[in-house]
Amino acid sequence: MRPLRALLCLWLLAEASRASRVRTRRELAPGLYEHGVYDAGGSYCQRGDVCCHGRDDACTVPYHDTLCYCDLFCNRTVSDCCPDFWEYCLGIPAPFPKAPGCARAGRSYPTGATYRENCNLCTCSPGGQWQCEDHACLMDGELIDAVNRGDYGWRATNYSQFWGMTLEDGIQFRLGTFRPSPTVMNMNEMHMNMDSNEVLPRHFDAAAKWPGMIHEPLDQGNCAGSWAFSTAAVASDRISIHSMGHMTPALSPQNLLSCDTRNQRGCSGGRLDGAWWYLRRRGVVTDECYPFTSQESRPAAQPCMMHSRSTGRGKRQATARCPNPQTHANEIYQSTPAYRLSSSEKEIMKELLENGPVQAILEVHEDFFMYKSGIYRHTPVAEGKGPKHQRHGTHSVKITGWGEEQLPDGQIQKYWTAANSWGTAWGEGGHFRITRGVNECEVETFVVGVWGRVSMEDMPHK
Ligand SMILES: *[C@@H]1O[C@H](CO)[C@@H](O)[C@H](O)[C@H]1NC(C)=O
Ligand SMILES: *[C@@H]1O[C@H](CO)[C@@H](O)[C@H](O)[C@H]1NC(C)=O
Numbered sequence: 437m438r439p440l441r442a443l444l445c446l447w448l449l450a451e452a453s454r455a456s457r458v459r460t461r462r463e464l465a466p467g468l469y470e471h472g473v474y475d476a477g478g479s480y481c482q483r484g485d486v487c488c489h490g491r492d493d494a495c496t497v498p499y500h501d502t503l504c505y506c507d508l509f510c511n512r513t514v515s516d517c518c519p520d521f522w523e524y525c526l527g528i529p530a531p532f533p534k535a536p537g538c539a540r541a542g543r544s545y546p547t548g549a550t551y552r553e554n555c556n557l558c559t560c561s562p563g564g565q566w567q568c569e570d571h572a573c574l575m576d577g578e579l580i581d582a583v584n585r586g587d588y589g590w591r592a593t594n595y596s597q598f599w600g601m602t603l604e605d606g607i608q609f610r611l612g613t614f615r616p617s618p619t620v621m622n623m624n625e626m627h628m629n630m631d632s633n634e635v636l637p638r639h640f641d642a643a644a645k646w647p648g649m650i651h652e653p654l655d656q657g658n659c660a661g662s663w664a665f666s667t668a669a670v671a672s673d674r675i676s677i678h679s680m681g682h683m684t685p686a687l688s689p690q691n692l693l694s695c696d697t698r699n700q701r702g703c704s705g706g707r708l709d710g711a712w713w714y715l716r717r718r719g720v721v722t723d724e725c726y727p728f729t730s731q732e733s734r735p736a737a738q739p740c741m742m743h744s745r746s747t748g749r750g751k752r753q754a755t756a757r758c759p760n761p762q763t764h765a766n767e768i769y770q771s772t773p774a775y776r777l778s779s780s781e782k783e784i785m786k787e788l789l790e791n792g793p794v795q796a797i798l799e800v801h802e803d804f805f806m807y808k809s810g811i812y813r814h815t816p817v818a819e820g821k822g823p824k825h826q827r828h829g830t831h832s833v834k835i836t837g838w839g840e841e842q843l844p845d846g847q848i849q850k851y852w853t854a855a856n857s858w859g860t861a862w863g864e865g866g867h868f869r870i871t872r873g874v875n876e877c878e879v880e881t882f883v884v885g886v887w888g889r890v891s892m893e894d895m896p897h898k
Contacts (some may be wrong), residue, residue, distance in 0.1 A: 468502070468517075576802075583806065654728065669855060673883075690729060715786070718768035744768045850873050
């Protein structure tokens with residue numbers, strides 16, 4: 437019994453495949469209307485001036501991103517006839533209702549068609565209307581105009597690398613610093629010895645005082661890892677300054693992103709205190725040795741490719757080659773414990789002047805993404821556009837100097853100069869200026885300095 441049934445099955449299968457062999461792709465394909473390709477009507481067979489009597493698989497005209505047929509065979513299953521086949525070729529009404537479709541710029545689009553308007557997707561609904569999403573966009577023409585028309589002291593622009601992203605995307609992928617916990621916030625502040633009438637210069641630029649030791653801004657891409665970028669940036673400058681230019685490493689944010697994983701979330705955000713702990717205890721290699729590879733949004737976490745071990749005397753050495761065959765130098769750079777400065781403008785200035793760039797958290801609002809030049813302060817341009825347009829998130833940056841400008845009304849506008857991590861095409865060559873002395877966007881809330889761990893043997897011998 438069993439073998440017989442098996443034979444029967446085999447025979448049935450063979451018959452089935454023989455039968456399907458003669459059925460063409462065209463016959464097996466679902467009808468255009470069954471897979472949602474509707475049309476508002478339009479002229480297809482008519483425009484192509486084709487009507488084929490009998491079967492002719494070549495009797496087609498382009499139809500959206502596929503083909504439709506103008507031969508009699510298409511009517512067999514009411515499957516792939518062009519919308520005007522019945523009327524134009526047979527002179528009878530189509531056996532289905534005409535979908536209304538949607539109009540745009542003088543063209544008609546079928547139900548289900550889509551187009552993108554900045555960060556919102558618009559879809560042609562069955563009712564014949566475009567239905568668009570309603571996200572707040574990261575680049576918003578109205579806001580850019582409002583900033584530039586207003587008298588805010590800075591200019592806004594439309595960045596093509598941000599176009600099409602939502603504000604939510606910007607906050608989710610372009611920032612990436614967790615607000616310091618209350619314990620960390622309460623870290624003892626280091627006070628500078630300051631004479632109350634000590635005079636500080638009106639302008640200061642770390643790159644002018646320490647030429648060749650202040651590193652250019654990097655681009656974090658869609659990796660919410662500003663915690664690693666700002667830490668590596670400040671440590672790079674500090675190590676260069678404290679070794680008097682004997683070492684000028686550009687430290688690797690990727691090393692932190694991939695290896696400092698305890699309570700850290702890589703490209704989904706991280707803590708500054710954790711980053712400094714890692715730099716002190718484990719150290720990192722240069723960006724050249726361990727290049728940045730996580731610029732895509734939501735990358736799978738990349739495994740740590742660099743480890744170090746102690747060599748005694750507080751120093752460490754790499755136990756792996758650079759994850760990049762072009763570079764052999766895999767020295768490990770470390771820092772001393774980071775220290776928190778007070779939020780006093782003058783103390784921050786003095787620290788910058790004496791020891792080099794500092795790290796600061798920054799509360800990033802919607803208008804900051806559009807910053808082009810000038811002295812930034814958060815503007816009220818998005819007020820009245822609803823809460824969706826006023827979301828903000830925590831970021832961290834490297835403060836590199838300060839200055840002041842006289843406004844047309846004679847008032848003095850003081851500012852900080854800081855490096856961001858959105859590449860050098862953003863802002864003023866990757867930098868921005870922001871109002872100083874009023875804790876604008878919390879830039880003076882949590883400011884951190886550090887010493888590079890530089891030993892005698894790292895110093896110039898002379
Ligand atoms: C085309 O198909 C429709 C619906 O099945 C049918 O009513 C009509 O008679 C067919 N026309 C021709 C010309 O075969
Ligand atoms: C912004 O830039 C994008 C691409 O670079 C462009 O398509 C868009 O029209 C611009 N928008 C505005 C409001 O200028």
